[in-house]
Amino acid sequence: MSTQAPHPALLIPGPIEFDDQVLQAMSHYSESHVGAPFVAVFGEALSMLRELFQTTNPASQPFVISGSGTLGWDQVAANLAERGDEVLVLHTGYFADSFADCFETYGVKATQLKAPIGDRPQLDEVEAELKKKHYKLITVTHVDTSTGVLSEIKALSEMVHKVSPETLVVVDGVCSVGCEEIRFDDWGIDVVITASQKAIGCPAGLSIVMASGRAIERFRSRKTPPGSYFGSWKNWLPIMQNYEAKKASYFATPSPQLVRALHTSLTQILSRPLSDRFADHRRASQKVKKAVADLGLKQLAAKPENQANGMTAIYLPEGLTPPEILPNLMKKGVIFAGGLHKEIATKYVRFGHMGVSVTDPKRDEIDRAIEALKTGLAEVGQKS
Amino acid sequence: MSTQAPHPALLIPGPIEFDDQVLQAMSHYSESHVGAPFVAVFGEALSMLRELFQTTNPASQPFVISGSGTLGWDQVAANLAERGDEVLVLHTGYFADSFADCFETYGVKATQLKAPIGDRPQLDEVEAELKKKHYKLITVTHVDTSTGVLSEIKALSEMVHKVSPETLVVVDGVCSVGCEEIRFDDWGIDVVITASQKAIGCPAGLSIVMASGRAIERFRSRKTPPGSYFGSWKNWLPIMQNYEAKKASYFATPSPQLVRALHTSLTQILSRPLSDRFADHRRASQKVKKAVADLGLKQLAAKPENQANGMTAIYLPEGLTPPEILPNLMKKGVIFAGGLHKEIATKYVRFGHMGVSVTDPKRDEIDRAIEALKTGLAEVGQKS
Numbered sequence: 001m002s003t004q005a006p007h008p009a010l011l012i013p014g015p016i017e018f019d020d021q022v023l024q025a026m027s028h029y030s031e032s033h034v035g036a037p038f039v040a041v042f043g044e045a046l047s048m049l050r051e052l053f054q055t056t057n058p059a060s061q062p063f064v065i066s067g068s069g070t071l072g073w074d075q076v077a078a079n080l081a082e083r084g085d086e087v088l089v090l091h092t093g094y095f096a097d098s099f100a101d102c103f104e105t106y107g108v109k110a111t112q113l114k115a116p117i118g119d120r121p122q123l124d125e126v127e128a129e130l131k132k133k134h135y136k137l138i139t140v141t142h143v144d145t146s147t148g149v150l151s152e153i154k155a156l157s158e159m160v161h162k163v164s165p166e167t168l169v170v171v172d173g174v175c176s177v178g179c180e181e182i183r184f185d186d187w188g189i190d191v192v193i194t195a196s197q198k199a200i201g202c203p204a205g206l207s208i209v210m211a212s213g214r215a216i217e218r219f220r221s222r223k224t225p226p227g228s229y230f231g232s233w234k235n236w237l238p239i240m241q242n243y244e245a246k247k248a249s250y251f252a253t254p255s256p257q258l259v260r261a262l263h264t265s266l267t268q269i270l271s272r273p274l275s276d277r278f279a280d281h282r283r284a285s286q287k288v289k290k291a292v293a294d295l296g297l298k299q300l301a302a303k304p305e306n307q308a309n310g311m312t313a314i315y316l317p318e319g320l321t322p323p324e325i326l327p328n329l330m331k332k333g334v335i336f337a338g339g340l341h342k343e344i345a346t347k348y349v350r351f352g353h354m355g356v357s358v359t360d361p362k363r364d365e366i367d368r369a370i371e372a373l374k375t376g377l378a379e380v381g382q383k384s
Numbered sequence: 385m386s387t388q389a390p391h392p393a394l395l396i397p398g399p400i401e402f403d404d405q406v407l408q409a410m411s412h413y414s415e416s417h418v419g420a421p422f423v424a425v426f427g428e429a430l431s432m433l434r435e436l437f438q439t440t441n442p443a444s445q446p447f448v449i450s451g452s453g454t455l456g457w458d459q460v461a462a463n464l465a466e467r468g469d470e471v472l473v474l475h476t477g478y479f480a481d482s483f484a485d486c487f488e489t490y491g492v493k494a495t496q497l498k499a500p501i502g503d504r505p506q507l508d509e510v511e512a513e514l515k516k517k518h519y520k521l522i523t524v525t526h527v528d529t530s531t532g533v534l535s536e537i538k539a540l541s542e543m544v545h546k547v548s549p550e551t552l553v554v555v556d557g558v559c560s561v562g563c564e565e566i567r568f569d570d571w572g573i574d575v576v577i578t579a580s581q582k583a584i585g586c587p588a589g590l591s592i593v594m595a596s597g598r599a600i601e602r603f604r605s606r607k608t609p610p611g612s613y614f615g616s617w618k619n620w621l622p623i624m625q626n627y628e629a630k631k632a633s634y635f636a637t638p639s640p641q642l643v644r645a646l647h648t649s650l651t652q653i654l655s656r657p658l659s660d661r662f663a664d665h666r667r668a669s670q671k672v673k674k675a676v677a678d679l680g681l682k683q684l685a686a687k688p689e690n691q692a693n694g695m696t697a698i699y700l701p702e703g704l705t706p707p708e709i710l711p712n713l714m715k716k717g718v719i720f721a722g723g724l725h726k727e728i729a730t731k732y733v734r735f736g737h738m739g740v741s742v743t744d745p746k747r748d749e750i751d752r753a754i755e756a757l758k759t760g761l762a763e764v765g766q767k768s
Contacts (some may be wrong), residue, residue, distance in 0.1 A: 253398065253588045326618065
């Protein structure tokens with residue numbers, strides 16, 4: 001039995017529904033951020049992140065910092081690039097524009113390679129761009145929350161290593177970590193940034209980053225100091241290493257409650273093979289996508305290989321807008337999100353299917369949401 | 385009856401003990417960060433902060449952002465100063481050094497005016513320094529968590545306005561907001577930065593800032609863009625204004641659970657006259673300070689007018705170190721903090737007396753802590 005008050009199922013692409021135990025960890029009694037019990041919990045959470053990212057290389061470095069996923073961009077832009085550096089940003093939606101803005105803030109020149117809405121830049125286009133000049137790093141949004149477009153990380157990373165071996169491979173995994181496979185070591189990834197409130201299944205408030213040994217070396221060999229103070233790895237690197245070694249350490253006060261919730265969610269995630277978890281998400285996603293097709297609706301991500309497994313961005317029937325359908329779904333106990341991509345925001349809705357809504361067999365939220373979408377569209381269609 | 389599991393009383397200068405209702409708000413079921421119920425809660429929390437800071441000027445602007453108190457420094461340094469600007473940092477302990485580091489990160493020249501340990505820069509020294517050159521802003525740590533030194537804000541601010549009227553008055557109130565009086569409008573303060581986990585009584589994870597209309601104008605008239613992305617008011621100002629107007633808005637995902645907990649704690653704080661709350665803290669502080677004196681111990685802050693009301697930094701008896709006494713206190717169910725000021729860290733402990741431990745008549749934590757200190761020192765003294 002859930003201990004949560006009755007509430008509509010939150011099926012937006014983050015925050016997602018959280019498990020009871022995770023929410024209970026949020027109300028843990030107050031404890032010292034440098035006391036042994038919390039230090040152990042924080043250290044274990046950092047170690048568990050290595051498992052989640054499938055990295056066994058001891059040079060890899062996890063970071064967990066109070067903030068939102070956005071703070072991960074600052075960490076990349078302020079620690080891994082210097083003023084005047086060139087970086088390549090692959091664009092599959094709203095979030096690449098913002099990441100590029102972030103680079104510019106720190107004096108880094110961001111070149112965007114854009115694809116049409118719903119598509120992603122093709123490997124040969126990226127390869128051609130990489131040959132034009134020396135990019136210090138390339139960023140790719142694994143799943144763009146605004147479009148539901150999935151990028152192919154493995155082949156991209158292999159190509160980058162071959163064509164431009166000095167270029168760091170940076171993945172924005174805010175909407176992918178925990179629901180899309182990421183093999184950090186095997187795929188040669190240098191950085192994944194993410195946040196707690198999506199497929200990791202812990203309330204919002206934590207910026208989570210995994211950096212490769214190569215990324216840490218790049219950071220260490222900077223000629224200029226990091227461009228951010230709160231996001232500076234100079235400040236955070238010793239802290240994270242100390243906590244993982246179970247040694248108390250202080251730069252800025254972490255959130256014991258959020259870190260305990262993260263520890264709880266990671267423990268749950270890692271209690272099963274990750275491959276099973278990813279298979280669950282693929283299966284739920286296929287069910288949703290089939291239902292969407294059966295309703296005669298199209299996805300923003302037209303090509304099957306571009307479609308995320310943790311969310312679906314759905315074009316509404318011609319003439320229908322999110323404010324017309326979302327309140328209807330809400331009355332049926334289901335919360336979807338409106339559009340976010342500026343050019344087409346009024347034309348689509350987003351359905352998040354990540355975490356316990358997908359993996360907990362006691363929950364029927366995905367089925368209820370599909371049913372609500374079906375009847376809701378019929379009702380709204382009849383009225384208009 | 386508390387619903388919290390039995391645990392030692394956390395009497396460090398933050399995080400502090402939290403009220404049951406506040407902790408229960410932390411485990412609120414998941415909700416959309418742009419849904420009407422959460423938007424209303426966030427908006428109300430922002431409005432309540434105006435009351436807490438005693439500002440009725442509609443031009444004042446509250447900010448609540450996922451992060452730690454440290455992020456407030458970035459907000460000041462990256463939004464209210466530009467590269468090459470000069471700022472004056474008053475030093476009463478560890479935290480001024482760090483704030484100065486933060487300014488340097490953003491290319492701002494920080495001059496520190498230092499006082500001997502346990503003291504604060506005197507008004508005439510500050511005045512003389514302000515006359516030497518044009519400082520864009522002056523920062524003062526209201527209560528330095530490393531030393532328990534209290535600064536006098538009202539007289540300082542009046543003097544700054546008289547001597548250097550263009551200089552913004554910036555208060556680091558991380559360890560003072562909620563337990564020391566702050567009259568934002570009356571005292572002519574331009575910025576107070578703080579965090580959730582001290583006298584505001586909400587778990588760590590929120591950077592809280594109040595900015596005056598003059599500070600916002602200064603920000604708006606910048607010649608260069610803000611130096612931080614995650615801390616940029618360009619990104620956050622419209623978001624905060626929208627939330628307070630109960631309009632959904634998005635830049636980076638806030639933490640609904642933390643914001644609900646903040647809403648709960650602010651509601652509790654504002655249910656009584658603030659003057660009563662400050663009087664409670666003064667009374668508890670006097671009790672602690674008298675007990676410390678009765679034990680023949682000295683405070684870092686030697687002069688009574690320099691002594692904070694929410695914490696006491698206590699020199700241990702000659703030869704005794706924190707690792708010898710803290711575990712003894714822990715066995716008695718009381719957690720104090722060790723020293724933090726680098727030069728004397730091994731010589732003192734810190735006792736936090738803020739929030740519900742002071743204001744909730746059902747709690748006896750302060751008395752128990754005083755008793756534990758008495759017997760603990762006697763036991764440790766006998767053994768050595």
